[in-house]
Amino acid sequence: MTGFVAVAEIDIDAPAARVWDVLTSPDELKQLWFGADVETDWQVGSPITWTGEWEGKPYQDKGEVLAVEPERLLRLTHFSPLTGQPDVPENYHTLTYTLTGDTHLKLEQDNNKTEQEAKHSQGMWEMLVAKVKEAAES
Template structure:
């Protein structure tokens, strides 16, 4: 992993299989990803896209599935044109979900350009993990 890391963590009172469903089911993902439609087949090497509207602007983010180990690890790249950066590999983040223990979920985002950028991402991902927890425990 490169750049500054943003890490968010949460303990969830639900089985790993339920958490995994929340992380990968299209119906669950729309709420988690701030209203975006997430499209992918969750196969390593295949694309993932997020389409929606953010602060009144339509967007389509994109990435590629890097690792899928059901109930344990989910990893993919993510790029958003809303950053204003060029669509080149060095501007993609790698997002890694890791489920451990009974049931501890960690989300790590690499390639943040500064500690401030990492702090911003950490806050956003902590709110996403709170939604995962709420959905998995309900």
């Protein structure tokens, strides 16, 4: 992982299979990703897009699926044009979801340029993992 890393983690009272379903189901993802439609086939090397509206502006984030180990690991890249940065590899983040033990979910996002940027991202990811917990336990 590069740059400053944002980390959010949570224990979930649900089987790993249920948490995995929440992390990969288009309907569940729409709730997690602030209403965005997430499209991918979850195959390594495949594109992934998030299409939605943020503060009245339409957007489409994009990335690539890097690793898939069902019920254990999901790794993908993510770039958002909303950052205002150029769409070049050095401006992509890597998101790594890891499921371990009695369903402990850890989400890491690398390539934050500053500690402040990592803290901001961490706050967003803490909301996301809390939504995963809520969805998986319901």
